[in-house]
Amino acid sequence: MNTESRREFITKCAVGGTAFFHAGLPSIVYGAKKSEGQKPSAKVQYGLVTYNWGKDWDLPTLIKNCETAEVPGVELRTTHKHGVERTLTAAQRCDVKKQFADSPVTLVGIGSNERYDNPDPKTLKKAILATQDFIKLSHDVGGTGVKVKPNSFHKNVPHEKTIEQIGKTLNQLGIYGQEWGQQIRLEVHGQCAPLPTIKKILDIADHPNVAICWNCNPQDLQGAGLEHNFNLVKNRMGATVHIHDLINSSYPHQQFFNLLAKANYSGWLMLEEGKVPQENLVAKLTEQKKLFTKMWQQAQ
Secondary structure (H helix, E strand, C coil), rough: CHHHHHHHHHHHCCCCCCCCCCCCCCCCCEEEEECCCCHHHHHHHHEEEEECCCCCHHHHHHHHHHHCCCCCCCEEEECCCCCCCCCCCHHHHHHHHHHCCCCEEEEEEEEEEEEEEEEEHHHHHHHHHHHHHHHHHHHHHCCCCEEEECCCCCCCCCCCHHHHHHHHHHHHHHHHHHCCEEEEEECCHHHEEEEEEEHHHHHHCCCEEEEEECCHHHHHHCCCCCCHHHHHHHHEEEEEEECCCCCCCCCCCHHHHHHHHHHHCCCEEEEECCCCCCCCCHHHHHHHHHHHHHHHHCCC
């Protein structure tokens, strides 16, 4: 959007003479706000990523079910039934933002599937342009960031060259995202998932608006172990962390929560789980939230 179209968009989002979009772009939110005298970790919140849990809910159902389960935030994965996509019109974007504004559920951001490893310049450019569209979408519907991926290494391309390409691309997107008040959240994913690799990417992607979205992968435990790998990147943690099923996953979530609390992390810990319960999904989500609350209290 150019300046004029942004103004038009703000006007279209006015209800009863009051716009829900401010004339200026919002400041970037990296985590939950803390109350006076509280450590940042005291304000960590639980959320849901519509990866598989919630992927078949339309937006009103998603918001209602999160409210029922007392899950206060969501990251909306692209291509799923809620339909929050780059193709939405200005009026539709206003409606999405209003649905969240009228509920106790926060739209934390958009989960894109864009990645920056491909050596083909046209493919890379397409991914950059798509990410820019997701940044605009997240801004327009009230989110604070966009999740992206690193992602793979390619035959006959040195790893260091791919790492440099990913890092430089993230810097470019970090600048663009900052203009729209949107954090670039690099999911620890794919062949780039080992944390030493992620650190190399972040050493190049040094723009302060580029952060990582920890993903609770098996690779986190490799090498010198979880705490060592966490310490490699803890100063670049973004507003979102992806966790898994706290009942059935073998990942050492409690140890990880302890590390986050010690580091005074203040963002969102969000369920991203592949295996979907066959029934009573809302009840299962409620159960996960209750267990999370208990485990996070223990971590503090």
